Amino acid sequence: MSFSEPWTRAGEYVLGTLPHAERSALEEELTRDIDLQAEVDGWQSRFAPLGDLVPAEEPSSHLWEAIERRIEAQGGRTPAEVRIVERLTRSVRIWRTTSVVAGGLAAVLAVVVAIGAIRLRPSANYLAVVDRSGTAPAMIVHVDLARASVQVRSVNAQAPDGRSLELWYVGKGRKPVSLGLTSALTEPRRLPSLKSQADFEDGQIAVSSEPKGGSPTGSPTGPIVYSGRLIRTSL
Amino acid sequence: MHEASSDLPFQPSLDELQLLLARVARGDRLAFKSLYTKTSGRLFGIVKRIVRNHALAEEVLQEVYVRIWERASSYDAAVGAPSAWLTVIARNRAIDVTRQRGERPASVVHDDGEKLLLRLSAPTDGLDLADRDQLKRCLAELDEPLRRCILLAYCIGYSREELAVRFDRPVNSVKTWLHRGLASLRACFEAV
Numbered sequence: 001m002s003f004s005e006p007w008t009r010a011g012e013y014v015l016g017t018l019p020h021a022e023r024s025a026l027e028e029e030l031t032r033d034i035d036l037q038a039e040v041d042g043w044q045s046r047f048a049p050l051g052d053l054v055p056a057e058e059p060s061s062h063l064w065e066a067i068e069r070r071i072e073a074q075g076g077r078t079p080a081e082v083r084i085v086e087r088l089t090r091s092v093r094i095w096r097t098t099s100v101v102a103g104g105l106a107a108v109l110a111v112v113v114a115i116g117a118i119r120l121r122p123s124a125n126y127l128a129v130v131d132r133s134g135t136a137p138a139m140i141v142h143v144d145l146a147r148a149s150v151q152v153r154s155v156n157a158q159a160p161d162g163r164s165l166e167l168w169y170v171g172k173g174r175k176p177v178s179l180g181l182t183s184a185l186t187e188p189r190r191l192p193s194l195k196s197q198a199d200f201e202d203g204q205i206a207v208s209s210e211p212k213g214g215s216p217t218g219s220p221t222g223p224i225v226y227s228g229r230l231i232r233t234s235l
Numbered sequence: 236m237h238e239a240s241s242d243l244p245f246q247p248s249l250d251e252l253q254l255l256l257a258r259v260a261r262g263d264r265l266a267f268k269s270l271y272t273k274t275s276g277r278l279f280g281i282v283k284r285i286v287r288n289h290a291l292a293e294e295v296l297q298e299v300y301v302r303i304w305e306r307a308s309s310y311d312a313a314v315g316a317p318s319a320w321l322t323v324i325a326r327n328r329a330i331d332v333t334r335q336r337g338e339r340p341a342s343v344v345h346d347d348g349e350k351l352l353l354r355l356s357a358p359t360d361g362l363d364l365a366d367r368d369q370l371k372r373c374l375a376e377l378d379e380p381l382r383r384c385i386l387l388a389y390c391i392g393y394s395r396e397e398l399a400v401r402f403d404r405p406v407n408s409v410k411t412w413l414h415r416g417l418a419s420l421r422a423c424f425e426a427v
Contacts (some may be wrong), residue, residue, distance in 0.1 A: 048319035
């Protein structure tokens with residue numbers, strides 16, 4: 001009888017040999033279990049070169065029009081969302097060079113120490129080092145889900161004259177949710193309620209420059225000036 | 236009928252695909268069409284081998300590209316190469332559809348196990364040769380039935396039941412083979 005380590009389930013999932021019910025069950029677990037997702041990602045990466053072995057074949061020429069019709073039927077993306085996604089994508093670059101995303105807490109600390117030290121509070125569950133791409137981190141955002149609080153420690157950040165900096169949580173594929181003005185978050189403040197922890201784990205923090213007092217609309221109206229990805233620092 | 240190309244297809248470069256995906260993430264339709272043109276042959280081959288039905292494969296391919304359009308903004312180059320990301324989306328959808336439909340009638344499928352493995356050593360343009368070499372080396376270390384099971388599962392979408400029929404073994408034996416194969420591969424990948 002085979003025993004199933006998480007990685008054998010993940011491996012069979014990637015191979016495609018899990019029966020339908022087990023496959024669905026695993027996919028549901030993936031939304032909650034970061035370690036399992038990492039196992040699956042690992043196998044996907046390892047097996048990916050096999051994708052080149054299967055002979056290519058051109059599909060019928062009408063397929064492209066059919067795909068375009070489906071996309072149009074679902075509607076396009078709104079300009080605001082597109083803009084935020086673009087800025088966040090660019091700002092993630094610092095994470096690639098320092099491998100912070102892969103490394104977790106130890107790597108985050110290395111970055112923080114390198115830029116001249118802010119003491120981290122061990123009670124925080126999540127951390128985002130929010131920066132402008134390529135330069136020293138501007139602020140550090142702590143999110144504590146257990147206490148439903150958020151706090152900002154500013155390293156370098158400055159609001160332009162006559163403007164306020166507003167903090168946003170951008171969940172994967174979702175509209176930004178305001179967490180308040182950064183100037184008001186120097187002490188821990190209540191988090192707005194978010195639908196689930198799973199939503200929270202894939203998010204990014206963004207900071208926009210808004211009119212004094214914050215966005216009048218409930219969505220970012222000014223440019224995103226800083227952004228960073230949330231890293232879970234404790235289970 | 237459609238000709239399957241027997242040579243490895245022209246591979247768009249890593250940078251080209253990354254650039255296109257970044258533009259697709261911003262809603263660029265022209266970039267999306269370009270991405271489709273460059274990648275649809277490869278993904279269609281993958282999907283069709285798994286679902287084993289031309290019309291169904293075309294249906295699935297449309298769903299795959301709609302997902303690519305929707306999820307392009309979540310693609311992160313730090314996590315993997317663009318072609319791997321596209322492959323994952325295509326295979327996921329193809330396997331989903333296949334498993335949902337339940338067992339297929341026994342179809343005549345050439346045993347491509349060893350032929351596929353040979354192709355791993357064929358020269359290619361601009362792909363990550365280190366990854367391919369390591370995979371090839373680690374697969375080569377497996378006992379033959381284990382290696383074939385893994386190749387047939389990944390490339391042709393064989394289920395445990397189909398593998399059991401193919402190798403004339405009980406399903407539990409095939410499951411053990413798969414687990415042993417995965418364990419060996421994992422140990423091989425981690426030993427470097």
